[in-house]
Amino acid sequence: MNITREKVVSTLIKDKRVPQLETASAFASTNIALCKYWGKRDIELNLPMTSSLSVSMGELGASTKISLSGTEEIWLNGEAVSTNTLFYQRLIEFFDLFRPTADTKFKIETDTNIPVAAGLASSACGFAATVKALDKLFAWEQSDSHLSILARLGSGSACRSIYDGFVLWNAGIAKDGMDSYAEDLEYVWPELRVGILLVDSKQKSISSRDAMQATVETCPYYKLWPETVNKAIKVVDEALEQRDFWALGTTAEANSLAMHALMLATTPPIIYSQGGTLELMQKVWRLRAEGLPVFFTQDAGPNLKLLFLQKDEEKLKEQFAQMRVVAPFAKVKESTHV
Numbered sequence: 011m012n013i014t015r016e017k018v019v020s021t022l023i024k025d026k027r028v029p030q031l032e033t034a035s036a037f038a039s040t041n042i043a044l045c046k047y048w049g050k051r052d053i054e055l056n057l058p059m060t061s062s063l064s065v066s067m068g069e070l071g072a073s074t075k076i077s078l079s080g081t082e083e084i085w086l087n088g089e090a091v092s093t094n095t096l097f098y099q100r101l102i103e104f105f106d107l108f109r110p111t112a113d114t115k116f117k118i119e120t121d122t123n124i125p126v127a128a129g130l131a132s133s134a135c136g137f138a139a140t141v142k143a144l145d146k147l148f149a150w151e152q153s154d155s156h157l158s159i160l161a162r163l164g165s166g167s168a169c170r171s172i173y174d175g176f177v178l179w180n181a182g183i184a185k186d187g188m189d190s191y192a193e194d195l196e197y198v199w200p201e202l203r204v205g206i207l208l209v210d211s212k213q214k215s216i217s218s219r220d221a222m223q224a225t226v227e228t229c230p231y232y233k234l235w236p237e238t239v240n241k242a243i244k245v246v247d248e249a250l251e252q253r254d255f256w257a258l259g260t261t262a263e264a265n266s267l268a269m270h271a272l273m274l275a276t277t278p279p280i281i282y283s284q285g286g287t288l289e290l291m292q293k294v295w296r297l298r299a300e301g302l303p304v305f306f307t308q309d310a311g312p313n314l315k316l317l318f319l320q321k322d323e324e325k326l327k328e329q330f331a332q333m334r335v336v337a338p339f340a341k342v343k344e345s346t347h348v
């Protein structure tokens with residue numbers, strides 16, 4: 011019999027079902043995968059086919075405030091979210107896992123400083139911030155690995171947003187997913203920069219959830235993916251240890267392209283790139299051929315994230331005027347969040 015999310019939640023939080031506060035808030039950074047998660051072995055529990063490796067994005071993320079309330083309400087960036095949206099339904103279903111009684115209602119207010127659903131992992135930081143806030147509200151005092159498991163139940167990549175810096179999500183093998191959680195890697199790379207290039211910040215046409223499932227089910231090359239990611243994780247891990255930026259960049263870029271190649275060979279095909287995405291890729295390759303060490307990675311959307319080092323920041327800002335630059339290892343300024 012399949013294990014349910016409810017079962018995982020009760021194993022972890024046991025009888026700590028009564029809120030201990032009226033309101034609680036938390037912040038979580040979004041994360042960008044350098045070696046991607048693409049495909050689940052268990053859809054209900056968001057258990058991945060493979061491990062993945064990411065970097066958290068410092069002050070770029072979501073702040074979530076949860077309050078006990080007379081009515082159920084969800085607010086996103088200051089606007090009430092309509093009850094008939096997928097976003098509302100997904101979040102309410104997630105809260106159902108923790109509700110002590112059917113008539114316990116929550117007001118959930120999330121503020122993000124990134125475009126929602128533009129392939130910039132807004133669900134990752136949203137669910138991670140939610141789980142951290144719930145931990146305070148109910149005084150669960152869960153370990154980070156347990157918070158990572160709880161965040162995964164909301165969205166797979168959210169399990170990596172529990173931590174700062176470089177993060178490895180171990181796929182695990184257990185049926186109940188108790189060994190499928192993220193851990194922080196100790197490497198620190200203060201000079202690393204991530205540049206965000208928006209091509210289009212509108213809602214994506216197909217969710218990563220549906221897209222990865224279609225890939226697993228219909229892409230004839232999906233069977234090559236586990237080995238591809240595992241190799242990439244090994245190379246990136248070594249690159250982080252050696253501070254070998256070239257190895258990091260080439261591997262991350264190739265891994266992202268391989269993920270999109272799988273989608274091209276899915277039936278029906280899934281293409282997140284737009285014309286602007288390809289133009290930016292070509293510009294990155296041109297700059298690299300001219301000697302500038304810059305690489306890109308792309309998630310389930312048309313936008314690109316550039317990887318480069320601090321020493322090249324000014325040159326790249328001249329090339330990409332609209333680029334937002336994030337220093338993943340700069341201290342997160344708590345005071346700027348809810």
Ligand code: PMV
Pocket residue numbers: 042043045046047048062131133134165166167168218219308309310
């Ligand atoms: O966790 P989800 O369902 O948002 O999927 C994330 C998928 C990618 O962003 C494309 C890859 C990744 O590892 O974050």
